[in-house]
Amino acid sequence: xxxxxxxxxxxxLKPEPALMPAELQTSMHDSSAxxxxxxxxxxxxxxxxxxVTTVSRALKDGPEIGEATKQRVRLIAQQxxxxxxxxxxxxxxxKTNVISLILNxxxxxxxxxxxxxxGISEVLATTSYHLVVTPYSLSDPMEPVRYIxxxxxxxxxxxxxxxxxDPRVRYLQEHNFPFATHGRTVIETPHAFxxxxxxxxxxxxxxxxxxxxxxxxxxxxxxxxxxxxxxxxQGFREAMARAGSGITSFDLSAANTDMxxxxxxxxxxxxxxxxxxxxxxxxxxxxxxxxxxxxLEEAGLSQSDYDIVSKEGTMALEWFRKNIITINEDFHDxxxxxxxxxxxxxxxxxxxSLQYLAQPIR
Numbered sequence: 001x002x003x004x005x006x007x008x009x010x011x012x013l014k015p016e017p018a019l020m021p022a023e024l025q026t027s028m029h030d031s032s033a034x035x036x037x038x039x040x041x042x043x044x045x046x047x048x049x050x051x052v053t054t055v056s057r058a059l060k061d062g063p064e065i066g067e068a069t070k071q072r073v074r075l076i077a078q079q080x081x082x083x084x085x086x087x088x089x090x091x092x093x094x095k096t097n098v099i100s101l102i103l104n105x106x107x108x109x110x111x112x113x114x115x116x117x118x119g120i121s122e123v124l125a126t127t128s129y130h131l132v133v134t135p136y137s138l139s140d141p142m143e144p145v146r147y148i149x150x151x152x153x154x155x156x157x158x159x160x161x162x163x164x165x166d167p168r169v170r171y172l173q174e175h176n177f178p179f180a181t182h183g184r185t186v187i188e189t190p191h192a193f194x195x196x197x198x199x200x201x202x203x204x205x206x207x208x209x210x211x212x213x214x215x216x217x218x219x220x221x222x223x224x225x226x227x228x229x230x231x232x233x234q235g236f237r238e239a240m241a242r243a244g245s246g247i248t249s250f251d252l253s254a255a256n257t258d259m260x261x262x263x264x265x266x267x268x269x270x271x272x273x274x275x276x277x278x279x280x281x282x283x284x285x286x287x288x289x290x291x292x293x294x295x296l297e298e299a300g301l302s303q304s305d306y307d308i309v310s311k312e313g314t315m316a317l318e319w320f321r322k323n324i325i326t327i328n329e330d331f332h333d334x335x336x337x338x339x340x341x342x343x344x345x346x347x348x349x350x351x352x353s354l355q356y357l358a359q360p361i362r
Contacts (some may be wrong), residue, residue, distance in 0.1 A: 039082040047076050059084075059128075084128060099124060099342055100154035102134045102144050102168075104161060115313060116182070119335020120158065127343065129155070142167055149175050156342035158182065162193075164227045180341040180354065182334060183228055190352035192345060194337040196329050198228045198284070201360045202235030205282040205309035208325055210243050212307050214280030218250035220292060221284045223258045232284055250278035257288040264288050268295020283310040286317050286326075293321055328361040 041059075045052045050073070058065045058073035076082075084097065101120060103113065121131050132154065136144045141161075145168045148154050155178065159168055162183035169187055172179045180192035202219065209217050219236045222229040240249050255267045271277050272295060283289040289310035296306065303323045310317060312326035341354040 039077075039080040041082075043080060044073060044076050044082060047080070048073060096153060096155050097128050097130060098132050098154040099129050099156045099158065099339065100132045100134050100144075100148050101158045102136055102141075102148075102160070104136060104141075115331035116160075116335040116338075119332040119337075120339040121335075122332075123336050123339035123343070129343065142171065145171060149177050156180075156346050158338045158342060162227055163225060164230070178342055178345040180338045180345070180351075182338060183226075185227060190355070192341040192351040192354035194334045194341070194356045194358070195228070196334070196358045197360060198231040199235030199238075201284075201311060201327055201329075202232045202282055203239040204327060204360055204362070205325075206236060206239035206243065208309050209280035209282070209307055210239075210247060212280070214278075214307055215246060216248050216250050216278045217280040217282065218252040218278040219282045219284075220252050220255055220257060220264075220288060221282075223256045229256075229284075236282060252278070252281070257283070257285040259288075261287060261291040264291035265295040265298070268292040269298045270295075272296040272299025272301045277306075279306050281306065281308045283308055286310055286312045286314050289317060289324055290321060293324060330358060330361065334358065 041052050041055050044050075044055045048055065050058075050069070054065065054069070055073055058070045059077060061070065099120070101117065117131070117133065124131055134144045134148070145157065145159070148157060149172070157172065157177065157179040158181070159166075159179065160182035162169070162181050162185050164186045166181070166185045166187065169179075169181060169185050169191055173187075173189055173191065180194065182194060184193050184195045185191070202221075206217060217240065219233065221232045221236075224230065224233075237249075240247060252271075255264060257264075259267070268291065281292065283292060289308055293308060307325060309325040309327065311329045312318070313329040313331045317324045317326050337356050341349075341351075341356075344354060345351055
């Protein structure tokens with residue numbers, strides 16, 4: 001089949017090789033050492049005095065190999081820069097040693113990409129797996145999923161921006177392909193996920209604004225096609241209902257955090273110039289909060305005119321707008337959970353046992 005119109009790029013975040021002991025450097029340059037263009041299992045076997053089979057089993061964490069031998073083999077492998085021949089591994093085992101992270105990298109408002117990738121790569125750095133980030137177009141999010149499954153170009157998949165009844169999840173379940181999602185679904189068959197409790201976030205944000213004396217409160221959330229938008233809205237409504245008389249909800253549904261930053265800035269400017277505006281706002285992404293505040297400032301409002309509570313996962317708010325109240329979402333930790341889940345599923349774990357809901361952090 002023809003390759004679809006999306007790009008693929010590989011992320012290699014492996015530990016830097018440790019300094020090589022002098023005696024090993026000497027042996028590496030010994031004229032009697034076998035000439036190799038790139039280190040192989042034979043190279044490691046020669047330097048350790050072990051057999052190739054023993055070296056291979058040690059690198060695979062074989063239970064029949066002693067821990068001291070494993071550590072010695074791993075150290076030498078790291079020092080000489082050994083990397084498995086992935087083409088050979090695939091021929092022998094059918095595995096690619098690739099985990100594919102499928103992302104909409106044009107998502108301006110989330111700010112989570114680098115932290116998520118770093119968390120995943122941190123886990124994979126201790127394994128034989130490599131991370132491939134596969135961008136996709138919002139017009140057809142199924143395209144990269146189908147391509148990876150049909151071509152068997154990865155051993156597992158991580159997807160984000162989940163919908164309530166996400167067709168990607170159903171497709172992967174039907175094809176029994178290992179995967180985990182950044183976000184939940186309502187699909188009846190359990191699957192592995194790592195999600196953030198957006199309902200608890202919105203609840204805490206409203207409570208904070210009420211405590212600060214704000215009386216007209218609005219929510220700038222994600223588009224309703226995403227399931228976490230409904231969780232956020234639910235938490236917001238529940239907190240507003242408990243807030244009592246004198247606390248009213250202000251409709252901000254004309255905007256959402258998927259809009260371009262410039263559009264959110266203009267929305268904030270128009271809002272700030274209106275005589276009818278909120279004095280407290282809950283925002284579901286840090287970059288959207290920055291754009292909104294910039295617009296409110298353009299309209300001439302000052303910090304005393306409003307309070308904003310925003311999710312924060314990028315440090316952007318701490319750097320540029322210290323007056324914004326933040327509640328943390330740890331994308332780095334989410335990446336670690338997702339990577340571990342996919343690897344465990346590849347190894348045969350039950351996806352239903354790999355469901356994690358992170359709580360908001362102040």
